Amino acid sequence: MWELHLQEYVKTLARRSQLAAHQLILNMDVNKFKDKKGCLRDPVLYDILDGIVSSIIEGFSDADRELYTQEFAFVKAITSISEKITKFHKGEERKTACNDLLKEIKVPNGCYLPCSPEAHVLDIDNTSGKPLQSAAKAPFLANFKVVRSGI
Numbered sequence: 001m002w003e004l005h006l007q008e009y010v011k012t013l014a015r016r017s018q019l020a021a022h023q024l025i026l027n028m029d030v031n032k033f034k035d036k037k038g039c040l041r042d043p044v045l046y047d048i049l050d051g052i053v054s055s056i057i058e059g060f061s062d063a064d065r066e067l068y069t070q071e072f073a074f075v076k077a078i079t080s081i082s083e084k085i086t087k088f089h090k091g092e093e094r095k096t097a098c099n100d101l102l103k104e105i106k107v108p109n110g111c112y113l114p115c116s117p118e119a120h121v122l123d124i125d126n127t128s129g130k131p132l133q134s135a136a137k138a139p140f141l142a143n144f145k146v147v148r149s150g151i
Helices: 002-016 018-031 046-058 062-085 092-104
Strands: 116-131 140-148
Touching (some): 002 018, 062 092, 062 140
8 A cells, every 4th residue: 555655656756856756767767677687577666666767757748758758868969879889999099089070969858967967968978978998888088168056
């Protein structure tokens, strides 16, 4: 019974704040899966969290849905760079590929980075891509030009 109350509370919170809705969706999308790649569904949480996410998105106004779509496409474009640059040799080749991929990203108006939702991204320094050391993945560092919104 308490699970239903918690689900309704999460949905209510999401209706009160677009930013809270985004943060909740990001968190639930990650926790629906048992693995880091997002392939192995959690047998207990997947259906519950997926239902809550669907309910939140269905409740968006047209403007809220457009912002959600832009924001999540922007985040996906940035995070997908890591996977794409693994195909290149470490060093200058990977750095060049990273910067080339950063150049392809268009920054929609009003978007932010999930780690800093108080700062709206104005632009990406597409010469700042710096692949970091990792045995299995290809994390990278990039600089963003932001303006603080003061939330």
